[in-house]
Amino acid sequence: MKKAMLAALAALFALTAPSAAEEAAMPADQPKWSIAIHGGAGTLDPDRMTPERRAAYEAALQEALDAGAKVLASGGSAMEAVKAAIIPMENSPLFNAGKGAVFTWEGRNELDASIMDGRDRSAGAVTGVTTIKNPILLADAVRTESEHVFLMGEGAEQFAATQGIETAPPEYFATEARREALERMKAEALSALDVDTKFGTVGAVALDMEGNLAAGTSTGGMTGKRWGRIGDAPVIGAGTYADNRSCAVSATGWGEYFIRVGVAQEICTRLRISSVEGKPDRGWSVHYPGVENWTTDDYAEFDAQMTADAVMAEVKQLGGDGGVILVTPEGHALFSFNTTGMYRGRADSSGMREVAIFGGDVEAGASNTPDH
Template sequence: MRGFFAPIAAASVALLALFAAPATAQDTPGWSIAIHGGAGTIARENMTPEQDAAYRAALQRALDAGAAVLRDGGSAMDAIQAAIEPMEDDALFNAGRGAVLTWDGDIELDASIMDGRTRDAGAVAGVTGIRHPIDLARKVMTDSPHVMLAGTGAEAFAASHQLETMPPEWFETTRRREALERMKAEQLSALDVDIKFGTVGAVALDADGNMAAGTSTGGMTGKRWGRIGDAPIIG
C-alpha cells in the first residue's frame, strides 16, 4: 500500500484555515495543521454575513478538533481524521452530510488518507450510507490488503468492521436537491450548477515530524455511471 500522495493539491481550496505551534527554543519540533472546506466557489456578494459566520465557525470547529489532537501529542493521522469528520457531519460542505446528489438522486461518497511516515494509503469510492468515509478509508489502509475499495464491496467491508452508517435522509439537504432539479430542468452542466465543486480535507504535521493528509467529497452534482473523481485516487 505504497504510493505518492496528492489529493490535497487536487482539491479546490474554497475556504482554508491553518493553525501551527512553532518549535521551542530547545528546537523541539512543532506541529501544524491546515484544513480546507469543500464549499465550492462562493462570490463575496452572494454570501450573507450569517452565511459567512456559519462557514467560519464550521471551519474553526474542524480546525480545533485536529489541533487538539496534535497539541496533546497525538499523531498526524489521528489529527487528520479528527478534523475531517466534523466537516463530513456538517451540511455546509460537499462531503458526507450535505454532499451533492447523483443524477439518480443518490449520494455517493469518496475519500482517501495517507500516512507520510510509511506512505501507506487507503481510499474508498462511491460508497453510500457511511457516516464518515474518511474513517472507512483509514480502515481500508490498516485492516485490508488493498489500497482502494469501491461501492458495495467497500460498504460490506465497512459493515464487517461495524463502522457507523446513517439513512439516506440524513445525508440529503434541500439545497443539494434543488441544485439537481435545476440542473435537469435547465439542462445545465455540473459546472453551471455548482460553479466549482468542493472537497474537504486536511494536512497535518505532528510533533514527531510525521505528516499525513486526507480528503473526503461527494463529487459532482448529477454525476452518472459510478463516476469517481480525483479525491480518492492516490497520486
C-alpha cells in the same frame, strides 16, 4: 507563475522571515506541529455571501481546525489529527462530504474518501459508498485493516460491516439545497459547474510533533455525476498524498484535471527532488533584494509555495480549477488555488489560528493565483 506574484511572495517573506537573532533564540529541538484544512474551492462571490452564511462557514471551519489542532497539541499523531478535522466537516451540511453531499444523476448520494500516512506511505480509499456516515474512517480502516488500498461501492460497504464502521440511512445525507441543485441542472440542461458555485470537497493535512505527515480528503463528487464517475478525491496521488520526505497535500476542484496532472503527488515529488542541504541556489538574489538573508527554512517555505502554485498553474492551463492545501516537514501550512475563493484554515504550535474564505483574504504564506 507571473513575476508579479513571485515578487509579492518574496516581499512577503522578506517582511515575515525571522532575523538571525530571533532564529538563534528559538529552541532547535522544540517539537512543533502544524495543520491546514479546506472545505472546497470554487466560484465564490463576496457580494452574494450574507453575513450569517459567512459566519456559519467560518464557525464550521473553526470547529474542524480546532478539532485537529487539539489532537496535535496534545501530542497526538498527524493521522489522528487529519481524521479529527475531517469528521466535523463530513457531519456538516455546509460541505459536500458526508451529510450534505451532492446528488448523482439518479438522485443518490455517493461518497468518496482517501487518507495517507507519510511515515510509510500506507494509504486507504473508498468510492461510491452510500451508507457510511464518515467515509474518512472507512478509508482509514482500508489502510490499516485490509491488504488493499482502494475499495468501491458494495464491496467497500461489506468491508465496513466487518469493521463496525457507523452507517446512516440515505435520508441522513440528503439536503434540500443539494436536491434543488440537481433538479435545476436537469430542468435547465446545465453542467455541474453551473449549479455548483464551489467544490465542497473537504480535506486536512498535518504535521505532528514526531515529524510525521498525513493527508486526507472526503467528497460527494459533482452534482449530477453519471456512470459511476470518480473524481480525484479518493485517488491516491491526485487528491491526496503524504510523504515524510516532502509534504502532505489534499486537493479540491475539478477532479478530472487533478487526476490528469496527478496534483497531490506531483507537488510532493517536486519538493522531494528540490530538497537540498542548506540554501538552494536558484539565482533568486538577482531578482529579490534581501533574499540572501533568508534562512534555510525561509527558502523551504518559499520553494513549497512556488511549487504548489506552479502545479496549480498547470491545472489552470489544461482548463481545470480548484485548490490545494499542504504542510511541509518544516511545519509550513500553505494554500494555493486558482479560483475566486477557497474555504480554508490553518493552525500551528506557534499560536497561529486563522480561517479564510475569499481570494482577497490572503494570509502570509497563502497564494491565490487566478491569473495563471
